[in-house]
Amino acid sequence: MSDTPMTRRDWLLSDQPASRNQARLGQFYRTWLAFRSNTLAMVGLVIIGVLVLTAILAPLIAPYDPLIGGDLRTERLLSPSLSHLMGTDEQARDIFSRLVWGSQITLVVVALVAVIATPLGILVGTVAGYFGGWVDTVLMRVTDIFLAFPRLVLALAFVAALGPGIQNAIIAIAITSWPPYARLARAETLTIRESDFINAARLQGASSARIIWGHVVPLCTSSIIIRVTLDMAGIILTAAGLGFLGLGAQPPQPEWGAMIASGRRFLIDQWWVATMPGLAIFVVSLGFNFLGDGLRDVLDPKGDR
Amino acid sequence: MGLLDVINLDVIFGEAPQQVHAVKGVSFSVREGESYGIVGESGSGKSTVLRAICGLAPVSGGAIELGGREVVSPRGRDFYKTVQMVFQDPYASLHPRHTIDRVLAEPLAIQGFDNREERIERALSDVGLGPGFRFRFPHQLSGGQRQRVAVARALILEPKVLLLDEPTSALDASIQAEVLNLLDRLRAERGLTYVMVSHDLAVVAHMCDRLLVMQHGRAVEELTRDALRARTATTDYTRQLLAASEGYKPAEPK
Numbered sequence: 001m002s003d004t005p006m007t008r009r010d011w012l013l014s015d016q017p018a019s020r021n022q023a024r025l026g027q028f029y030r031t032w033l034a035f036r037s038n039t040l041a042m043v044g045l046v047i048i049g050v051l052v053l054t055a056i057l058a059p060l061i062a063p064y065d066p067l068i069g070g071d072l073r074t075e076r077l078l079s080p081s082l083s084h085l086m087g088t089d090e091q092a093r094d095i096f097s098r099l100v101w102g103s104q105i106t107l108v109v110v111a112l113v114a115v116i117a118t119p120l121g122i123l124v125g126t127v128a129g130y131f132g133g134w135v136d137t138v139l140m141r142v143t144d145i146f147l148a149f150p151r152l153v154l155a156l157a158f159v160a161a162l163g164p165g166i167q168n169a170i171i172a173i174a175i176t177s178w179p180p181y182a183r184l185a186r187a188e189t190l191t192i193r194e195s196d197f198i199n200a201a202r203l204q205g206a207s208s209a210r211i212i213w214g215h216v217v218p219l220c221t222s223s224i225i226i227r228v229t230l231d232m233a234g235i236i237l238t239a240a241g242l243g244f245l246g247l248g249a250q251p252p253q254p255e256w257g258a259m260i261a262s263g264r265r266f267l268i269d270q271w272w273v274a275t276m277p278g279l280a281i282f283v284v285s286l287g288f289n290f291l292g293d294g295l296r297d298v299l300d301p302k303g304d305r
Numbered sequence: 306m307g308l309l310d311v312i313n314l315d316v317i318f319g320e321a322p323q324q325v326h327a328v329k330g331v332s333f334s335v336r337e338g339e340s341y342g343i344v345g346e347s348g349s350g351k352s353t354v355l356r357a358i359c360g361l362a363p364v365s366g367g368a369i370e371l372g373g374r375e376v377v378s379p380r381g382r383d384f385y386k387t388v389q390m391v392f393q394d395p396y397a398s399l400h401p402r403h404t405i406d407r408v409l410a411e412p413l414a415i416q417g418f419d420n421r422e423e424r425i426e427r428a429l430s431d432v433g434l435g436p437g438f439r440f441r442f443p444h445q446l447s448g449g450q451r452q453r454v455a456v457a458r459a460l461i462l463e464p465k466v467l468l469l470d471e472p473t474s475a476l477d478a479s480i481q482a483e484v485l486n487l488l489d490r491l492r493a494e495r496g497l498t499y500v501m502v503s504h505d506l507a508v509v510a511h512m513c514d515r516l517l518v519m520q521h522g523r524a525v526e527e528l529t530r531d532a533l534r535a536r537t538a539t540t541d542y543t544r545q546l547l548a549a550s551e552g553y554k555p556a557e558p559k
Contacts, residue, residue: 015445016437023404023440196398199361200458203390204412205382214411218402 034298041294047287055103064094066101066254077270087272089263091252095276098254102277105255106284109170109239110232116174118228121181126216128182129189130208140186147179151238152245159247166239166255169248173238177231181224188220222299229292233285240281256281307334308372308498309358309388309466315366316350316357327353329522330367337465340492340499342513344506344546350522351502352393355468358500359390371466386416389459390468394475395451399443405429405454406439412462428457432487449480453487460491467492469501473508485512506550510534518543 013030017023035041054061064084069075069092078088086095128139155172162168192198193216201211242248243257251258256277263274316328328350335341343351356362358369360380368375376384392398399408409425418424429439432453443451452472459467472488473481485508492499503509509516510533518525518540526540538544 015441017404017440020404020406020440023406023442027442196392196394197400200390200392200398200455201400201411202361203359203385204415204458204462205380205385206411206415210415215400215403218400 031298035294038294038297040290041297044287044290044292044294047283048291051103051107051284051287054100055107058100058104062094062097062100064097066093066098067252069093077266077273079270080272086276087270089259089273090266095259095272098259099256099277099280102254102256102259102280103284105166105249105253106236106239109166109173110235110288112170113174113177113235114228114232116170117178118181118224120174121178122185122217122220122224124178125182125185125187126189126212126220129186130193130212130216132193136186139182143179143182146176149176151176152241152247155242155247164247164250166249166253169239169242172242173235177235180231181227184223184227185220188223189216192216192219222295226292226296226299229288229295232288232292236281236285236288307339308337309335309500310370310373311354311358311367312370313367314354314357314364314369316353316362317365318363327362327522328357331517331519331522331524332367333517333524333527335466335498335500337498338496339515340501340513342509342516343500343502343519344504344509344516345519345525346504346546348521349519351504351519352470353522354519355390355470355500355502359388359468360384382416385464386462387464388466388468389462389464390470391452391455391459391472393471395448395455396443396475398455399451401443404440404442405434405446408454408458409461412458416462418462424461428461431460431491432457447480448476449483452476452480452484456484456487456491460495464497466498466500469499471503471505472501474503474505481508488512506533506547518546 009029011022012026014022014026017026035045064070070088072092075088075092077090078084078092080087084094084096086099089095089098124139124143128136128143151173154176155169158168158172159165198211198215201215206214239248240255240257240260243255243259244261246258246261249255249258251262259277260274260281263270263277266273311331311333314328314331315326318325318327331350331354333341343354345351353362357364360376360378364378370376371384371387403411406425409428410421413421413424425439426436429436434450434453434457438446438450438454443454446454452475456472469488473484476484488499489512491497499512501509501512510530513530515527515529516533517527518538520542525542526538528538528543532538533547536544536547538547
């Protein structure tokens with residue numbers, strides 16, 4: 001490299017990147033700088049970071065077993081104290097430990113729904129928008145059909161067909177959550193498909209698949225990522241709702257929604273049993289919303305870049 | 306018969322009730338190594354002719370022949386090795402998320418060229434951009450630099466024919482001259498054939514050996530550069546266009 005001392009920051013922000021990776025990292029770093037200046041977004045990121053760490057380190061953090069409770073005669077429904085930070089539930093299980101282990105379930109639900117629904121939505125939306133005509137009509141009517149499914153009813157149908165469980169709840173949520181992404185991706189595609197840089201790619205002899213994957217998708221992803229992040233809160237709430245109805249995670253799994261459901265019988269006298277998982281859902285949903293808002297400020301292609 | 310022949314070309318957009326007949330029976334022939342201009346006011350169909358040649362607009366009637374053979378729709382991959390285009394607006398013709406490197410590498414990958422690294426470096430230096438530009442994003446370039454990248458992208462496939470759709474109209478005057486000189490030099494070096502659309506008669510007079518005047522989708526008349534300079538137009542419309550190109554003149558006192 002050059003003789004002049006160069007900090008890592010200078011290298012990242014260089015106007016004349018010397019390699020593909022430097023250009024990519026530099027772009028990433030600029031985005032990060034913009035993101036970092038957004039306080040709420042950072043709060044969201046910290047919350048999600050804590051959630052991820054908690055899920056990974058659950059065996060180390062949780063002081064008690066989440067499934068097997070203590071002495072049913074003396075340790076049921078204890079109020080929050082130093083030995084039980086959030087109290088115990090009706091089976092003498094430590095609520096804090098259950099919340100910590102439950103974060104794994106929440107994270108798995110969120111991650112799987114994002115991994116299933118996002119690519120599906122992007123694929124359907126960009127293909128429909130790019131080709132137009134009858135392809136567009138067929139794909140968008142299919143999307144409409146899926147949009148018409150009520151989530152909880154579909155989940156009910158899945159549970160009836162496949163048996164209750166968190167996997168079936170995830171499938172049901174994923175199947176009902178991709179249509180908005182498809183519509184968004186289609187709208188973005190329509191605005192760029194006749195632009196000159198797409199025409200230029202056509203004039204190089206690029207195939208439709210190459211144009212969609214290499215040129216259209218990168219411009220759709222940022223708005224989709226924003227949308228997915230903002231929807232995360234809804235996904236968590238739906239999963240919790242399914243758990244609450246007894247259609248999602250099954251006892252004794254420490255799923256937050258199911259924990260609220262079992263705690264509602266004691267809501268008046270032992271408020272902590274239902275309130276603690278409720279607070280967890282609230283905080284994590286809020287975190288995702290902050291994060292999504294911050295990402296929108298940074299990634300929105302209609303911004304200054 | 307030339308390298309590129311446009312024979313009685315019709316371009317019609319849309320279906321019957323809202324149909325737009327953008328180009329009506331236009332014919333011209335471009336010889337190899339020639340620079341051919343198409344001029345006309347906005348909406349005269351001059352850009353549409355270019356777009357029809359490269360397959361971005363439908364050929365509704367007539368034919369386009371390249372080297373004596375009629376081109377098919379959709380164009381084959383080989384067609385684009387012979388014919389390339391530079392777009393009007395350099396701010397819209399480069400992908401905002403692709404580095405210059407990727408912009409130049411992609412056509413090579415599509416067409417299966419070898420020695421890609423060398424070709425990219427040479428393409429950049431040919432248009433007067435140093436290697437420092439290679440990994441920049443378009444938003445780190447000025448308009449003139451972007452247009453140079455667009456020219457490099459078009460020429461990296463080593464085409465014979467370059468279609469230029471008002472390549473300088475989005476640039477300011479000093480940059481215009483720079484890009485025009487670049488285009489002139491590249492044509493001389495590589496024996497390229499240009500078809501250039503412009504509404505600027507001065508640019509066309511500078512660049513083109515012959516030119517076609519279009520109005521309302523029809524060809525009005527064909528002029529040579531000498532005829533243009535001598536102002537020996539035969540039709541009223543061309544004379545008006547020539548007068549208009551001289552710019553604003555204060556009304557003569559009566």
